[in-house]
Amino acid sequence: MLVGVLRSVLGVLRNVEDGIEEVPILDKKHLLVVFLTLLAVAAMGCTQQAPQPQKPAKESIKIGFTVALSGPGAGAGTEQYRAYEVWREWVNSKGGIYVPEYGKKLPVEFVYYDDASEPARAKSLYEKLILEDKVDLLLAPWGTFIHLSIVPVIEKYKIPVIGNTAGVDLEKINELGTKYMFFTWPTPKTSALAYTMFVERFKDDVDKIAILYVQSDFTVANAKWNKKFIEDRGIAKVVVYEGYPFGTKDLKGLLLKVKEANPDVVIVHSYPADAILVTAQMKELNINPKIFMLGVGGQILAFEQKFDDTTKEGILAINNWHPDFYPEAKELYDLYIEKYGHNPPSHALGLAWLSAITLQQAVEKAGLNPDEIQKVLSSETFSTPFGEVKFENQVNTKSLLVLEQWQSGELKPVYVLKGIYPNLVPAGLPVAELEYPKPQWPQ
Amino acid sequence: MDTSIFFYIIFSTFQLGLIYTLISLGFNLLYSSTRIINVAYGEFLALGSYTAFWLYTLYSIPPPATMLIIAIILAAVSYPLYLLLFKPLLETRNVEYIEVWGVIITFGLSITLQGLMTLLWSAQSKAYSYFDNVVEIGTITVTFNRLIAMIIAAFLVVLLYLLLFRTDFGVSMRSVIQDPNLASLLGLNINSIFAMAFILSSAIAGVSGVLISMTVEISPFMGVTYVILAFVITAIGGVGNPIGSLAGGLILGLLDVLIGYTVGPGLNLFIVYSLLVAILVVRPKGLLGRG
Numbered sequence: 001m002l003v004g005v006l007r008s009v010l011g012v013l014r015n016v017e018d019g020i021e022e023v024p025i026l027d028k029k030h031l032l033v034v035f036l037t038l039l040a041v042a043a044m045g046c047t048q049q050a051p052q053p054q055k056p057a058k059e060s061i062k063i064g065f066t067v068a069l070s071g072p073g074a075g076a077g078t079e080q081y082r083a084y085e086v087w088r089e090w091v092n093s094k095g096g097i098y099v100p101e102y103g104k105k106l107p108v109e110f111v112y113y114d115d116a117s118e119p120a121r122a123k124s125l126y127e128k129l130i131l132e133d134k135v136d137l138l139l140a141p142w143g144t145f146i147h148l149s150i151v152p153v154i155e156k157y158k159i160p161v162i163g164n165t166a167g168v169d170l171e172k173i174n175e176l177g178t179k180y181m182f183f184t185w186p187t188p189k190t191s192a193l194a195y196t197m198f199v200e201r202f203k204d205d206v207d208k209i210a211i212l213y214v215q216s217d218f219t220v221a222n223a224k225w226n227k228k229f230i231e232d233r234g235i236a237k238v239v240v241y242e243g244y245p246f247g248t249k250d251l252k253g254l255l256l257k258v259k260e261a262n263p264d265v266v267i268v269h270s271y272p273a274d275a276i277l278v279t280a281q282m283k284e285l286n287i288n289p290k291i292f293m294l295g296v297g298g299q300i301l302a303f304e305q306k307f308d309d310t311t312k313e314g315i316l317a318i319n320n321w322h323p324d325f326y327p328e329a330k331e332l333y334d335l336y337i338e339k340y341g342h343n344p345p346s347h348a349l350g351l352a353w354l355s356a357i358t359l360q361q362a363v364e365k366a367g368l369n370p371d372e373i374q375k376v377l378s379s380e381t382f383s384t385p386f387g388e389v390k391f392e393n394q395v396n397t398k399s400l401l402v403l404e405q406w407q408s409g410e411l412k413p414v415y416v417l418k419g420i421y422p423n424l425v426p427a428g429l430p431v432a433e434l435e436y437p438k439p440q441w442p443q
Numbered sequence: 444m445d446t447s448i449f450f451y452i453i454f455s456t457f458q459l460g461l462i463y464t465l466i467s468l469g470f471n472l473l474y475s476s477t478r479i480i481n482v483a484y485g486e487f488l489a490l491g492s493y494t495a496f497w498l499y500t501l502y503s504i505p506p507p508a509t510m511l512i513i514a515i516i517l518a519a520v521s522y523p524l525y526l527l528l529f530k531p532l533l534e535t536r537n538v539e540y541i542e543v544w545g546v547i548i549t550f551g552l553s554i555t556l557q558g559l560m561t562l563l564w565s566a567q568s569k570a571y572s573y574f575d576n577v578v579e580i581g582t583i584t585v586t587f588n589r590l591i592a593m594i595i596a597a598f599l600v601v602l603l604y605l606l607l608f609r610t611d612f613g614v615s616m617r618s619v620i621q622d623p624n625l626a627s628l629l630g631l632n633i634n635s636i637f638a639m640a641f642i643l644s645s646a647i648a649g650v651s652g653v654l655i656s657m658t659v660e661i662s663p664f665m666g667v668t669y670v671i672l673a674f675v676i677t678a679i680g681g682v683g684n685p686i687g688s689l690a691g692g693l694i695l696g697l698l699d700v701l702i703g704y705t706v707g708p709g710l711n712l713f714i715v716y717s718l719l720v721a722i723l724v725v726r727p728k729g730l731l732g733r734g
Contacts, residue, residue, distance in 0.1 A: 069561070069566060070557065070558070070561055070566065070663075070664070071664065072664060074561065074566030074567075074662070074663070074664065075566055075567050075568045075662055077566065078565050078566045078567045079567060215709060242707045242708070242709070243707070243708075243709045244703075244707075244708035244709060244711075245708060245709060245711060245712055247668050248708055248711070249459075249659075249668065249672075249699070250455075250459055250699045250700070250703070251703060251708060252451070252455045252459075252699070252700050252703060253452075253455075253699065253700040253701060253702060253703020253704035253705070253708065254703040254704070254707065254708050255703075256448055256451055256452070256700075256703075256704050257703075257704055259448075260445075260448065272568065272660065273568070273659070273660055276570060276659070276660050277659070280575075280586065280658060283575075283577060283586065284577055284584060284585055284586040284589065285451070285584065286577065286584050300568075301567060301568075301569070302567075302568040302569055302570040302660040302661075303570070305569060305570045305571055305572070306570035306571070306572055306575075306660065307572060307575065308572050308575065311572075311575060441577065442576070443576070443577055
């Protein structure tokens with residue numbers, strides 16, 4: 001019928017164009033076609049009902065996110081994405097997430113983009129996820145600075161996001177005034193306190209401490225509070241306190257200074273690349289403190305691969321989980337290794353799973369309505385295989401601070417605290433015996 | 444400062460400086476002879492690092508052997524790349540045009556290679572342990588793999604010097620660096636020299652990547668800092684002068700150690716870039732520049 005109408009119209013136009021005066025514009029056949037078309041359109045209009053407020057059948061839950069798959073954040077971002085993917089498969093293998101308003105479990109599908117470690121790009125992509133892709137839920141991107149960049153978007157559309165790889169102090173969170181971004185990684189003050197409390201146990205045996213840090217917001221804050229807490233508690237003298245640029249290629253000069261100072265404890269608030277550099281050069285210069293602690297980076301794959309077991313022996317790093325703590329944590333970890341190959345239990349994995357499972361539990365309680373999810377996240381306590389979650393002022397007050405040590409080529413938890421500054425208490429989780437002092441570098 | 448610290452500083456200057464020199468030589472040679480700023484230089488370096496990683500991890504091939512392999516691979520790959528991307532550009536013989544479009548083309552190549560490496564090997568960084576043991580030399584200690592890297596870098600720098608100053612090819616290349624038009628008038632085959640410069644530059648990048656891979660973590664994006672380093676050293680030491688690259692490399696190596704030991708590494712970048720600006724103001728062609 002449409003073709004007929006089109007022909008009629010074209011015929012009219014052609015006649016007009018040719019300028020033929022006497023030819024009838026519409027002959028009987030064409031007139032009939034147009035009339036029938038108009039009738040059909042009218043009929044469709046009459047039978048068309050006013051849109052009913054009915055719930056369309058839902059096949060799956062669409063979860064959207066961006067993650068750094070290129071650029072400087074890509075190393076950890078790749079891990080975070082893979083962890084999300086393992087969680088998705090795991091949750092779908094159990095039927096999906098239970099959604100109260102549908103009375104059943106729905107499988108999860110992802111809509112995700114590479115934000116290339118760029119905050120501006122992440123921001124516009126999250127807006128796209130919300131407005132164009134119309135996702136039901138959001139998961140967090142990688143990295144503190146990117147988490148912070150998407151806050152205006154999620155505040156505008158009032159969609160909650162459970163953050164993971166972002167550590168921000170309370171003052172900053174208050175400044176942001178956010179009600180929709182929730183932070184699960186401990187605040188810098190909290191992690192700095194954990195480092196301090198660990199060292200305090202050896203107060204009688206240590207006189208001098210060196211604190212080094214890479215110059216990024218998170219590590220600068222950690223180092224600052226670390227130094228302050230150590231000095232306030234009179235644990236030892238901070239003999240070297242020095243920062244170094246992100247992406248530095250050599251730390252020999254700074255470490256020569258450390259060697260001269262001969263500290264008992266060396267704490268490096270690090271990121272992955274510099275964790276490797278510092279360790280290699282400490283070994284090269286034969287600097288042998290009783291305690292050598294790294295930040296993030298001391299528990300990643302490249303670190304594990306770079307140094308043999310004897311070199312790694314006794315080095316400490318900070319984390320937020322361990323597969324030994326809960327069977328489901330081990331289950332997810334084993335699935336990850338099966339799918340992506342060996343990886344030490346790095347912080348990116350634990351955090352990605354913590355945030356995804358907390359979101360899952362929030363949906364199971366509150367359904368898919370963002371406001372209800374936000375309410376439930378703000379008020380309830382969640383029990384996950386990665387620790388408990390209870391948000392106050394948008395930060396988890398029950399974070400796990402896991403200090404772990406390389407022992408015979410494996411990362412073992414040796415000191416585990418729970419809480420938030422200033423209240424950190426032993427978490428009561430199984431730990432291995434600490435090797436103290438750290439063995440000397442193999443020569 | 445006790446004497447061992449002094450020796451550490453001297454030794455580190457050479458250890459770092461010679462690697463820096465090698466890296467910048469490849470970049471310098473290409474730019475000074477063709478006026479192409481190869482933004483993808485860092486990615487050739489990264490490819491060298493990845494090749495060393497895979498050959499060592501999968502087949503236990505030691506990195507020094509991989510150097511030869513990567514030099515051959517990159518030489519073989521560079522020639523078609525040259526024909527495809529640079530030959531038409533260089534034939535315009537318009538320096539400004541070449542410089543601008545050289546950056547644009549190699550920038551595209553850089554992004555493509557980064558994407559390719561991410562696709563093939565993921566963005567998760569890798570590393571391997573090769574001769575990680577520490578050896579004593581007098582009062583100082585050094586990781587054996589760094590010592591190897593330093594010695595090989597020194598050897599290659601000398602080799603390149605001999606190539607540039609003691610062979611016909613070297614004379615031709617230096618002629619092109621000094622004055623490409625005159626060189627062409629004198630009957631030199633400019634196009635083949637350009638091609639050789641690109642091949643040589645890529646091979647040097649790959650070999651540098653192998654040397655570096657013994658000590659750092661390897662990722663698709665590792666090249667960025669090295670291409671900036673190569674550029675800075677070329678600018679400081681002087682475009683077109685390999686001795687300038689040596690001087691620039693050693694100066695930067697010394698600064699890295701000295702600044703870290705004294706005021707702290709936080710000021711490293713500021714001091715280096717200030718130095719760069721100061722040198723370029725006083726001597727726009729760099730300390731020993733001639734191209």
